[in-house]
Amino acid sequence: MNLTAALPTLAFLGIGLMGKPMAMRLLHAGYPLTAWNRTRSKAEALVPLNARIAADPADAVRHADIVITMLEAGPIVGEVLDQAMAGLRAGSLVVDMSSTHQSEAQAFHAKLAAHGVSFIDAPVSGGVLGAEAGTLAIMAGGSAADFRRVEAVLAAMGRPTLVGPAGCGQVAKLCNQLIVGGTLSIVAEALLLAQAGGADPAAVRTAIRGGFAESRILEVHGQRMLDRNFMPGGQVKSQTKDLENVLIAAATAGVTLPVTELVTQHYRSILEQVPNADQSAALLALERINAGKRLGEGPDRLP
Numbered sequence: 001m002n003l004t005a006a007l008p009t010l011a012f013l014g015i016g017l018m019g020k021p022m023a024m025r026l027l028h029a030g031y032p033l034t035a036w037n038r039t040r041s042k043a044e045a046l047v048p049l050n051a052r053i054a055a056d057p058a059d060a061v062r063h064a065d066i067v068i069t070m071l072e073a074g075p076i077v078g079e080v081l082d083q084a085m086a087g088l089r090a091g092s093l094v095v096d097m098s099s100t101h102q103s104e105a106q107a108f109h110a111k112l113a114a115h116g117v118s119f120i121d122a123p124v125s126g127g128v129l130g131a132e133a134g135t136l137a138i139m140a141g142g143s144a145a146d147f148r149r150v151e152a153v154l155a156a157m158g159r160p161t162l163v164g165p166a167g168c169g170q171v172a173k174l175c176n177q178l179i180v181g182g183t184l185s186i187v188a189e190a191l192l193l194a195q196a197g198g199a200d201p202a203a204v205r206t207a208i209r210g211g212f213a214e215s216r217i218l219e220v221h222g223q224r225m226l227d228r229n230f231m232p233g234g235q236v237k238s239q240t241k242d243l244e245n246v247l248i249a250a251a252t253a254g255v256t257l258p259v260t261e262l263v264t265q266h267y268r269s270i271l272e273q274v275p276n277a278d279q280s281a282a283l284l285a286l287e288r289i290n291a292g293k294r295l296g297e298g299p300d301r302l303p
Contacts, residue, residue, distance in 0.1 A: 236281050
């Protein structure tokens with residue numbers, strides 16, 4: 001029996017920092033996959049894994065059962081879907097794993113439905129390391145039937161969860177980024193307070209780990225702050241964009257999020273100076289408003 005023949009045929013649009021390792025996970029899992037990227041050379045890096053490289057989005061999706069997009073922002077997703085429309089087959093399924101506005105995801109859903117194409121928005125969390133390891137948190141918005149169609153494909157890249165109808169994946173991603181941004185800022189405050197109060201901030205971090213304050217952010221980004229290592233994983237510009245989107249969603253939903261408003265202001269304050277720095281640069285935003293206070297003695301490592 002040919003197991004590959006039983007697998008859905010995939011198209012992957014957007015072979016960037018996140019898209020490349022995600023597509024690689026799918027290829028390693030045995031899925032037949034056609035890749036497209038605006039800069040063709042990035043997609044060609046997948047040829048040794050038996051990916052087919054398409055000349056344009058319409059060519060990429062022509063024979064695909066499932067189309068995955070992983071692009072920079074909603075307007076770009078819209079442009080690429082418009083370019084792909086001529087090749088999309090009725091009955092196929094588009095899964096957008098980019099971070100967009102909820103309203104954009106809902107618009108994509110409506111537009112594709114008019115052409116007989118299903119849609120799921122499935123943004124991710126976990127960064128490049130999670131993409132490489134296949135451990136991404138995948139938050140899916142769509143119908144239960146469509147989710148069942150794509151669940152095994154998504155599981156090759158991480159842990160998928162259906163959180164509601166189309167557009168709700170983006171809401172879940174915003175909730176994730178709200179918690180990430182807020183926790184980064186609180187960890188920065190805790191470490192700076194420890195040092196300013198005369199304690200060893202590294203020892204304080206060790207002391208509180210394992211208690212209720214423990215988190216992946218305290219573990220990974222707390223150490224980054226102590227080392228003043230702001231070389232990017234997630235970036236200040238991405239975190240700022242996500243927080244801005246949280247505030248838009250909050251306004252749409254009619255709720256006020258005062259902590260998120262404050263955290264967003266902190267990220268805005270360093271956006272022009274260090275847009276490509278790691279999101280742990282929340283520490284730098286905090287130090288800007290605490291003149292003369294600085295965590296550690298080492299130099300900053302910045303992109």
